[in-house]
Amino acid sequence: MKHKRRNIVLIGFMGSGKTTLGLKLSYLLRMPVEDTDKLIERQEGRSITQIFADDGESYFRELETELLRKCGEQKYERILSVGGGTPVNPVNRPLLHQCGTVVYLRVSPEVVYERLKNDTTRPLLQCEDPLTRIRELLEIRxxxxxxxxxxxxxxxxxxxxxxxxxxxxxxxxxxxIQRKKER
Known part of the structure; x- marks a missing residue:
């Protein structure tokens, strides 16, 4: 299990910068970066938007959980960027920790809105008032x-x-801290 602790798992709301920071860290730490949404799209042969439209959010969430299980079992080191809703499922929380050190990128609703206001690829924000929706989701998450x-x-x-x-x-x-505990 020790080998997995060097892995970095980036969590946070959509638009928090997980992809950008993941790429930066990948360069600095010389570790590969993987995005769970992209892995799922590749596996399914269709976009997240299409998965939501065809099979619904619950099917997509099942795919996320299965992917986390597989990632937690793999031994190679990496940076893993997960979808914004992944930690919401209680089943996924211990799986995230099995994958590595979990880093939450905390962002305000206003910053998310500014970053994503013209992005039509976010199924949860395709609504009348995206800023209110962002606030509601962030309050929960x-x-x-x-x-x-x-x-x-x-x-x-x-x-x-x-x-x-x-x-x-x-x-x-x-x-x-971990080294001191092990002594």
Missing amino acids: DKIYAECADIILDVDNRHSDELAEELQLQLRKQKD
Whole structure:
């Protein structure tokens, strides 16, 4: 199980910067980055939007859970960026920890709205008032994300370089704490 702890699992709301930070970390740490949504799209041969339209959200969530189970069993090191709804399912929370160190990218509703207001690929935001929908979802999810996280990074108005640097420091601190516990 020790080998999995070097893995980094990025969680957070859509538009929080998981993909951007994942790519930055991949470069800095020389680790591959994988996005669970992209892995599911590849596996299914269709987009997330199409999966939601054809089979519904519950089917998609089942695919996420199965993918996390597989990731938790694999031994190679990586950065894993998961969909915004993944931690909401209680079954997924221990699976996320089996995959690696869970990092919550905390973002405000206003920043999410600004980043995604023209994005038509987000099924949960295709509604009359996306900002209200973002606020409602974040109100529910923020506590879940925070409880699930080993590390929390506030991302509003921060560049990915700064976030990557802070995360590397946090990971080193965790590693030092773990070493002291093992002595």
